[in-house]
Amino acid sequence: MHIRQYHHTDWPRICEIHDAARRFELEASGLADAFLTLEQTGETEGLFDATLFVAVQDGVVAGFAGYTNDEVTWLYVDPSRYRNGVGRALLRAVVKAAPKPLALDVLVGNDAALALYQSEGFRIIDTVSGKLAGNEAFAATAHVLQFQPAPPH
Template structure:
């Protein structure tokens, strides 16, 4: 199980590297790699630091990160060299557990079946699918699945 902790400034090179590698995978079968912008180019404009920012640490190295603001999971990326090890699931569960919101939203690009499967397996539901400007690079079109998760009532 990875350690999940709050982001520290020293984590920037790691999360930038992780984002830039994983974002290319995310775009490959959706908006296209031509739409790629680095984390350096998009972090401020896309509100990376607007809420909570968590990093997953595995074997002493930052291996993924998740950002959460205003009832929305806004970023979740894992180092491609560490895909399918449960890091994304751990970050997602940590984020949901640390949210006080009853409903959480996220958007998954069409063409990203691994992310879609992860969110569905954790109780998210697709509530809408829409096509429009790609967040962060609006000159490219993308189709996204807007998903919501609702906190369950405690068992009695």
């Protein structure tokens, strides 16, 4: 697997990945009806305000992640490649590249994502409720996590 910077030619593929993975994320959180495509939300949700990485596996973009100065803002993996280390590799690349402290939000119910983030040193610091980012017609509850690596032995 290779992690590299996003290139504009990756757009169609990251749209496919986002749209498939976002459905899983929202269903796990009881928000399936809130689904909107990346084409509908990417611009307004600041996709291109983030530094973006893609993971290439077997010659195909398998996932993407983005971060700003203090937040992991995007991390989606093609569902056909779940549990193959793609999300972990992207998260590790972001943690390495991004300034600290680094935070992120995870929808309550998205237990697989929460487990990944916690296994990589993120800890829940708060749980908040409000409008769903990207589709404000829906209310959501999310855990707020902050990167808190374990101290060296």
